[in-house]
Amino acid sequence: MSILSLAIPSKGRLKEKTEDWFREQGFPIRQIGGERGYQAEIDGLGQVDMRLLSAREIAQGLIDGTIHAGVTGEDLLQDLSPTGDAEFRIAERLGFGGADVIVAVPQAWLDVDTMSDLEAAGAAFRKAHHRRLRVATKYMRLTRRFFAAKSVGEYRLVESAGATEAAPATGSADVIVDITSTGATLRANGLKVLSDGVILKSEAVLAVSTRADWTGEARNSLSLLRSAAKILDEIY
Ligand SMILES: Nc1ncnc2c1ncn2[C@@H]1O[C@H](COP(=O)(O)OP(=O)(O)OP(=O)(O)O)[C@@H](O)[C@H]1O
Numbered sequence: 001m002s003i004l005s006l007a008i009p010s011k012g013r014l015k016e017k018t019e020d021w022f023r024e025q026g027f028p029i030r031q032i033g034g035e036r037g038y039q040a041e042i043d044g045l046g047q048v049d050m051r052l053l054s055a056r057e058i059a060q061g062l063i064d065g066t067i068h069a070g071v072t073g074e075d076l077l078q079d080l081s082p083t084g085d086a087e088f089r090i091a092e093r094l095g096f097g098g099a100d101v102i103v104a105v106p107q108a109w110l111d112v113d114t115m116s117d118l119e120a121a122g123a124a125f126r127k128a129h130h131r132r133l134r135v136a137t138k139y140m141r142l143t144r145r146f147f148a149a150k151s152v153g154e155y156r157l158v159e160s161a162g163a164t165e166a167a168p169a170t171g172s173a174d175v176i177v178d179i180t181s182t183g184a185t186l187r188a189n190g191l192k193v194l195s196d197g198v199i200l201k202s203e204a205v206l207a208v209s210t211r212a213d214w215t216g217e218a219r220n221s222l223s224l225l226r227s228a229a230k231i232l233d234e235i236y
């Protein structure tokens with residue numbers, strides 16, 4: 001018998017809007033231990049194991065099947081999923097947390113405006129410098145899949161731990177793949193988005209895990225959230 005494990009962001013840009021969304025659906029969340037507490041209760045869904053985690057941990061938990069349902073960014077789900085989409089289903093796009101995962105190069109690269117230009121630049125770069133173009137990113141899987149789909153092969157991934165947009169200026173990479181919303185960080189770092197370089201238009205989503213144990217109470221509890229119930233009916 002499993003009870004529903006439901007996860008929402010514990011802090012950051014998605015937290016408040018997620019709480020607002022659940023309240024609007026008629027399921028108010030009460031955080032235990034104040035603003036920074038990691039425990040919460042939700043009213044109206046029966047017995048629920050409510051978890052407050054980072055958006056990244058929620059995406060990973062849905063993919064592993066240790067979380068039944070949760071709110072996180074679509075970008076994180078797609079990137080952390082080994083298959084791209086098989087471990088989760090999106091029940092509802094929530095209309096906040098919007099941002100694009102993009103490919104950007106230095107504005108000074110006047111000949112490079114498209115992914116196909118980037119492929120040509122990669123080949124030329126290798127000849128001239130005897131090494132491959134380096135692409136800095138946190139989005140390792142999304143980048144690999146997108147570059148393969150665009151037939152760009154002459155590059156090497158450099159895993160970024162943060163401040164990815166600074167990589168070209170500091171010399172740790174030549175190209176970046178990162179998230180942008182206003183574009184201010186890209187501009188401040190002298191970078192431009194390639195015209196066909198939008199990998200994903202992401203937003204916050206309510207997602208359900210296809211890997212979790214849906215026997216027992218879990219499914220009953222979630223059935224009160226209409227969009228999620230519909231998805232579960234499709235899966236099982
Ligand atoms: N301008 C933005 N920059 C980064 N992420 C954004 C932006 N706008 C929306 N998001 C989305 O927010 C989600 C990440 O949220 P947040 O940064 O709060 O979580 P986190 O990565 O778990 O937190 P932290 O980086 O503090 O550990 C991603 O899904 C991302 O797409």
Ligand SMILES: O=P(O)(O)OC[C@H]1O[C@H](OP(=O)(O)OP(=O)(O)O)[C@H](O)[C@@H]1O
Nearest residue numbers: 162163165179180181182183184185186
């Ligand atoms: O297009 P913009 O509006 O400039 O936003 C993009 C930036 O915002 C995020 O960083 P932020 O410092 O906000 O958060 P994070 O580094 O914790 O993800 C993200 O990593 C980008 O660097």
